[in-house]
Amino acid sequence: MIHQYKMQDMNIVMDINSGSIHVVDDMSYDLIHDLDVGASMEEAMNKLEAKYDKELLTQVGDEINKLMSEGLLFAKDDYEQVVVDFKNRSTVVKALCLHVAHDCNLACTYCFASEGEYHGDRDLMPFEVAKKAIDFLVAHSGNRRNLEIDFFGGEPLMNFEMVKETVHYARSLEQEKNKHFRFTLTTNGVLLNDDNTAFMNEHMHNVVLSVDGRKEIHDKMRPTPNGKGSYDLIMPKFKAFVEARGQKNYYVRGTFTHDNMDFSEDVLHLADEGFEQISVEPVVAPDEMNYAIKEEDLTYLKDQYEKLALAKMDYKESHKDFNFFHFMIDLSQGPCVAKRLAGCGSGIEYLAVTPTGDLYPCHQFVGIDEFLLGNVDQGITNTLKQDAFRGCNVYAKDACRKCWAKFYCSGGCSANSFNFHGDLLATYEIGCELEKKRVECAIYIKAKEMLVE
């Protein structure tokens, strides 16, 4: 499978099955295209002789043949056979999302957790539940050494003493059980102070700081319960936090909606405010919400991603480089095929735990009765539902099987598939279109960097 595209001054050819990326001249671009749509080398060359020099075309043909013989172009799809027995593969649990607070001190308009409550009551996770969750994880993690605990909410700083107790408990098991815990935490920043900052900088592998960008954008979507904006409250705290952390292992993380489609300005605003690790992502919301991203927004949003890609390169030139999460790509040492086939691992490797100890496939399914998988006392009891997640892979989804981006997104988000189509094996088309553009931009930036080096 080939995907080829032109961005700015560059022709890029992606060979999907080998994972190879090629930057090519116009002649090669056209020849590869004709071969891809079914022409033989001879037919394609004959056709292009009207446009290009024959001798040069022969050179291109030789280069293409060489790459094909090396398995770097028009590589066969040998992966589908790998997934034949996918449902029967042995799996372990390696990550938990602990909902330590089903409560929040902000009232964000787009919150999928309904202001922290997840369609239920306001609640804080007691330590006994967190402890059982850690024990459950260790017991079901097999030989996996690296384990992840994400403190999530609602707002996890509303239950921070419990977070600390949980970290200490997990750390106390590491040596004996030969495990290494990586803790992460997502916060809106309202309760950040010197004490919890010091603790997080010591123990949290990554911290996600929620901020949407420009003040007027942030304040509109992320008000306090009394209706005031929260930007002025949280920004100084985030800046102090990041400085204390040495600009490492964090993200300022925003959401853009139909109301700020010029989101590249929000990303650049965050960069201008001194943040170097930035993630700003599209809202996922039902069509009837007035802030939802709509199909007719896609052209504009794709232009925004390209604009951002160019701006990011300009910032780097001006020594104001920043990292944009969705433009990160590792071409040489990226994930293996097994990872790319299986995706996020929700329901299998990754589970969410509610304050009362219920287990769900991920944070986005919390509160939807049919997705209740079990609890921290009894473990997984709804194995039928878990099997539905076990079977999720890019070849199980018709739309993904044919898509060139399948090894970059791994079949997308199961919660999005379910929420839009009631089917874990469906795809959320708006998300797919934006993901594809992001991958194109990420590869373009990488190609530019590599060719300059």
Next chain:
Amino acid sequence: MKHIKTLNATVLKETLKHGGCGECQTSCQSACKTSCTVGNQSCENEKMR
């Protein structure tokens, strides 16, 4: 080559041999929480290096 510059000579199929150890980060734990982005992650398997 004069006409085609290959950015990465790593063949994805090779990862079938040693891949799948699962020590890598869960994709949703890093920042996203609403999307699935795997291609940007790094492999943590020493055998793959």
